[in-house]
Amino acid sequence: MLKKADTSAIWAIVASLVLFFIGGLMTTVVPPMVDKSWGQPFANADKSKGPTGHLRRLNGLELAGRAVYVREGCWYCHTQQIRTLLADTKRYGWKGVDAPISTPDEFVYDSPHMFGTKRTGPDLARIGGRYDTQWHRTHFRNPRDLVKGSIMPAFPWLFTNKVDLTGYFAEADVIAQKAAATKDPALVEQAALAADLKAKLGPQAANLTEFDAMVAYLQTLGRAKDWREANDYEK
Amino acid sequence: MQEQFSRAEAGSAGTGAIVHEDLTVKWFMLSSISYFFIVGIIALVIAAKFVWPDLMGTTSWLTYGRMRPLHVNGMLFGWLLAADMGLTFYIVPRLCGVKLWSEKLGVATGILWNIIILGAVVSLLAGRNKGWEYAELETPLSVLVVVAWLMFTANILMTVAKRKYQAMYVSIWYFMGCLLWTAFVYLTGNFATMFTTGVNQANLNWMYVHNAVGLIFTPVGLGIAYYFIPRASNTPLFSHKLSMVGFWSLAFVYVWTGAHHMLHGPISQWLQTIAIAFSVMLLIPVWAVVYNLLITMKGQWHQLRDRVELKFLMSGVIFYLLTCFQGPMHSLRTVNAIVSKTDWIPGHAHMAVLGAFSFFAVAGTYYAAPRIFGKNLFSTALANWSYWMIMIGGLGFFVTLWLGGFWQGWQWNDVSIPFIKTVIALKPIWTVRFVSGVMIFAGIVMFAYNIMATALGPQSESAA
Known part of the structure; x- marks a missing residue:
């Protein structure tokens, strides 16, 4: 034939x-x-089935940080996946607790996906909560000041580039009205996230930099699964 | 069979011979070698940044994260695909025994392609990156790529439809396969991904990334090798039947393997297993092709001494064999647990794109340039130098990264070693890689200069 x-x-x-x-x-x-788990956000309340918690969407500041992460090509050197290997679960664990293996349901809201292919630097899938803002500030100004031998570039312009969230908050108002009318859970969550962020930022909202956005994003990574204490930073 | 000539050599053509205009070939050839040189500079810079991380470090558009996608897209689309398209425009009319369907459309394709590449340079350095590997270009540029590809496809398919020889040589199947598969693979990676998220999106992305190599560069590269190896050595192809086995098994097997980019990762285990099984089956099309091309050269290997095209072609075949042996082996879970995400992988990827497919494209360019311009090659000695520089530099690059990557993988598997120690351990490896890169670049400069000097040099006597 x-x-x-x-x-x-x-x-x-x-x-x-x-x-x-x-x-x-x-x-x-x-x-x-x-495989339905590719499209269903992670949610677990049963401790016997592994780590509990749920996957939430990102708020406007975190999304702005994610956009910077994409733009600067962080993902060419940092992966975001804890594989089914001891080399990953042990290495990226915290105080003797193994890092939970990454599952498809933790990435349902990610676009573009940031799984990555190359680890020139360490994996970032569970980096959220590991370092505080001060650590990141020093590190982004010059990585070699904190980690001797690092080959990561410095990113000084993150501290001067402004992030404008007025468009995001305006959109959030429209979403809040729709959420009140329709009770659509996705819209309700987005409206609540925006309200929380607005309350948390206060007057600071007018004075944000890409650095603030980036740190906000990094702190969300890997925290859908409740596997480690909040605010317990590496010294 | 009718005699065929390029317009530039038409002086020696008898009446009734077919004279090819080859204007489109010239456009693609000269722009592709320009990008090979320009993007080669970018490549050197990012290799240098591994050794001197502060180099040009505080200017946003000169950082690694901006220049890496430019290196990858520039080499893949600016150099290699453009060179391959040019050679397709050279080969297909000759195998069909007719002129290209439309030179005007071909030249327009070449101009559009240059607009796309220049747009890519500006937008990628500005940080406008869609965030998908190999599909970084902004949507308007991706749309232009699709338009250019449709123009290219129409031109080649119409030429095939009007062909004078009914039987189609194996190269023509490979080119037609490339035209059609590329269209769907590119649409998947650049547009279908927009409507998905998370693992689903990653799966489409890897299907594209893998098949950009497997169903774009592989078929067009093999079509070129199948044409130029018998041509340059003046020897008939060993087996038509074997070339059929190679082509049709490639058509079926390659597309299944995308998920092997996420082995051990957050993607369904059964899909990983399917990807592994089909990755191992890739040995069938690869070995069928390689055996066919190697046996074609039986008794003819001495020709490699005198013909630089054959040096590039046959080294390319060996690199193709090696890179496609590595691929199936990496997809085995145990091997993958060591080499995945390490510096081994760029070593492997460069052997495929530089070692195998760029070698075929360079060989085709060395063969076609004197003919389409009606000139003698500017310098055979310089051509041989370009071969040895790219060859030795390339081997240095590949082998060093394999060793370093394997070592890195072992270190990662020992969790008592802090991550930063595994970075510091690789610094000598990256220094050798940079030096190898300098050699490769020197070879590229010699190649590009040689072709440019040929194009601009005096007419050869036979064509006058």
Whole structure:
């Protein structure tokens, strides 16, 4: 049958597309249909089933930080996945507690995904809560001041580039009205996040830098699973 | 069979010979070698940043995170794909025995391609990065890539449709496969990803990343190798049947393997296992092709001494064999647990894209340039130098990163070693990599200069 493709261009085209689409569909369209956990946000209240907690969406400041993370290409050198290997669970654990293995339901709100392929620097999947703001400030100004031998670049412009959240808060007001009307849980969560952020920032909201956004984002990483104490930073 | 000539050598053409204009080939050839040189500078800079991390470090658009995507996209799309497209425009009309369907459309494609690459340079350095590997370009630029690709596809398919010889040589299947698969693979990686999140998106992204190499650069590269190896050595291809086995098994097997980029990671175990099984099956298309090309050269190996194209082509075949042996082995869970995410992987990836497919493209350019410009090659000695510089520099690059990456993987698996110690341990490796990069770049400069000097040099006597 494939012999016919020697002389017929149409045959060659049809056959190569059919063969391609078998594998193409089986590995892209089918898996999320079979494996529902790819699309369901993590939520667990039962301690016997592993770490408890739930995955929340990011607020406006955290999203701005995530955008900086994407823009500066942090993901070329830092992965965000604790693999099913002792090398990962032990290395990225905290005070003798192993880091929980990353599961698909922890990444449902991520776009673009930031799993990464290369670890020139350490994995960041469970970095949230590990270092405080002061540590990050020193580290982003010059990583080598804190970690001797590091080859990470300095990012001084994060401290001068402003983050403007007025657009985000305006949008949040519209979302809050819709949430009150529809009771859609996704909208209710987003409205609550915006309200919390507004209360927390107060007048500081007008004076935020990309550094603040970046730290806010980093502190969320890996915290859907409640596996370590909050505010227990590395000294 | 009718004789075929390029317009520039048409002086010696008899009546009734086919004369190819080759204007499109010139556009793609000259722009691709320019980007090979320009992006080569970027490559050197980012290699240097591993050795001197403060180098140019406080200017945002000169940091590693901005320059790395420019290096990857520039080399993949500015150099390699453009060179491959140019050679496709060279080969297909000759295998079909007709002129290219439309030179005007071809030149327009070449101009559009340059606009895309220049747009990519500016937008990537400005930090406008979509955040997906190999698909960093902003959406308007990705749309232009699709438009350019459709123009390219229409031109080649129409040329094939009008062909004078009914039987299609194996290169033509590979080019047609590349045209069609690329369209779908590119749409998946750049557009389908927009409608998904998390692991689902990552799965589509890796399907694209893997098949950008497997179903874009592999088929077009092999089409080039299948054409130029018999051409440059003046020897018929060993086996038509074996080339069929290689092509059709590639068409079926390659697309299944994307999930092997997330082995041990947060993606379904059964999908990982499928990806592993098909990754191992990749040995079938690879060994069929490599055996065919190696046996074609039986009794002809002495020609490598005199013909620089053959040096590049046959070294490329060996690198293809090696890189496609590594790939299936990395996908085994035990091996993956050591090498994944380490510096081994850039060593592997560079052997595929530089060692195998760029070698084929360089060889094709060395073969085609004197013909389309109707000139003698500027310098055979310089061409040989370019081979040895890229070859030795390349080997230094690949082997050093394998050793370093393997060592790094072992260190990561010993959790008593702090992470920063595993970074410091690799510094000598990165220094050797930089030095190897300088050699590769020197080879690129010699290659680009040689082709430019050929294009601008005096007419050869046979064409006058």
